[in-house]
Amino acid sequence: MYLRVLVVEDEASIAKQLANALREAGYAVDVAGDGRHADELAHAGVFDAVVLDLGLPGVDGLTLLRGWRAAGLRWPVLILTARGSWHEKVQGIDGGADDYVSKPFRIEEVLARIRALIRRASGTAHTELRCGELVLDPRTARVTLAGEIVRLTSHEYRVLAYLMHHRGRVVGRSELIEHIYAQDFDRDSNTVEVFVARLRRKLGPRTIETVRGLGYRAGTE
Ligand code: CA
Secondary structure, three states, rough: OOOOEEEOOOOOOHHHHHHHHHHHOOOOOEEOOOOOOHHHHHHHHHEEEEEEEEEOOOOOOOHHHHHHHHOOOOOEEEEEOOOOOHHHHHHHOOOOEEEEEEOOOOOOHHHHHHHHHHHHHHOOOOOOOEEEOOEOOOOOOEEEEEEEEOOOHHHHHHHHHHHHHHOOOOHHHHHHHHHHOOOOOOOOOHHHHHHHHHHHHOOOOOEEEEEEEOEEEOOOO
């Protein structure tokens, strides 16, 4: 469960830096530059983690966070706080944040903290995901089969990662779609079938099982 991330940041250059780094790491990313837009996205979508700047125009980050938690939205939230502002950290964590990074930050630290939050949220202690000889490493977005690197597109990667994170469970097509596409992406549910077909070609026909009328399942081989 580490596929779709919402970035809430009003400084365009920082938002872009975060979004680019996250996309490069294999995530689907939605970006909101103000509190109102962030709130719309948060209530419309399903996210696996949120990076939230606390200093936002309009509705501030802390108010957003408290609202989301009051509404029962539970995804892990990493807050970005001003340097040296200990009271922001305290208020943020009391408001329901799971972790924080102070500005200015190293992008590597943000990525590592997001990986850790998602790992914790999904109860996965190991960083690598395994199904037999198939290994997926979220730190590098790399997939190997019997030790050989398999090249996947970002959508193929997210489909596989989501199924491997929920190995043994049937994942419905609409759930899969929610986690592999950003909000502004043209979502065509037929493309999920295409991604699964390509994954089977690359990884072997039995890697992903189709459960008729319900969805897909990995890790039962
Ligand atoms: Ca700001």
